[in-house]
Amino acid sequence: MKFDVIVVGAGTAGCLAAKTAAEAGLKVGIIERKTQEDIGDKICGDALGEHHVKSVKLPDPPVDVIDAKIEGIKIYSPDLETIFTVRHEDFSGYLLDRKRFGQWLLRMALDAGANLFDATLCLEPIISNGAAIGVTAKNLRTGRVERFIAKVVVDASGFSAVIRRKLPRDMNVENEVSNDDVEACYREIRQLKNGVESKYCEIYLNQDVTPGGYAWLFYKGRSRVNAGLGVCMRKGFPNPRSQFYRHVINKPIFEGSTILSAGAWYDPTRRPLDNMVGNGVIITGDAACLVNPIHG
DSSP: OEEEEEEEOOOOHHHHHHHHHHHHTEEEEEESSSGGGGGOOOOOOOEHHHHHHTTTTTOOOGGGEOOOEOEEEEEEOTSSSEEEEEEEETOEEEEEEEEHHHHHHHHHHHTOOOEEEEEEEEEEEETTTTTTEEEEEEEEETEEEEEEEEEEEEEOGGGGGGGGGGSOGGOOOOOOOOOEEEEEEEEEEEEEEEEOOOOOEEOOTTTTTSSSSSEEEEEEEETTEEEEEEEEEETTTOOOOHHHHTTTTGGGGGOEEEEEEEEEEEEOOOSSSSSHHHHEEEEEEEEEEESOOOOO
16 A cells, blocks of 8 residues: 555554644555554543643644643642642643543544554564665454555654664664663552542652652542652662552542552653654654653
């Protein structure tokens, strides 16, 4: 199959890349290992500043995508004695239903004309004469390996960076990211027994508990909270799930709470890649380390 642009990954960066290219009149294919109905279901803090939506000229998210609105952030010192509040009259944000948010972005990309190949695992880039000219991918339903030829390949495959890791060295793209620049994160969404509502996201700094990272409590409305933490993966780093149960879940608000969802994943928190383009390839999103290293 031939396309102008092949986008690997239907996350936030991938869907926006596909939408933008399709709106420009290009023939776009999206390769995604998840099934279409599972796109958007991922481990995430679920918080998003409204200014980010406006900066990429998206419409306001639909009502069913937003779990709660936030007015600012409270940052707690290790002894909890000092609280730094980040708030501005022009600032507002959302706590998202992450799956519905992902589906909303996907729908816009498909409505713009992009073609989705779901349940399809990208295996590697196709390189010819020093340029990326497509990818090989495995259909997870049939087991068939197919070639997707394109003028441009966009690696939006997230932390896995399935294209970036296999690019030729002479493209001068960093293939690997040091563990010192990666956060191991664990997160749960819990239903609280006693309702706690807040218009502020809470971030807790403590290098003994979360070395190189922080813990968070983000209130999602209807007595639900997104709670988690991240730790830097440098040598000897503590298990994030163990730290969560040792230092976060013991807070009084969690007494009698129940788990709605739980999971772990990785977050690159460093400067962006020095080079995010090569001949025939563009790298974006987590694959390009575009996460803000200050707040993740």
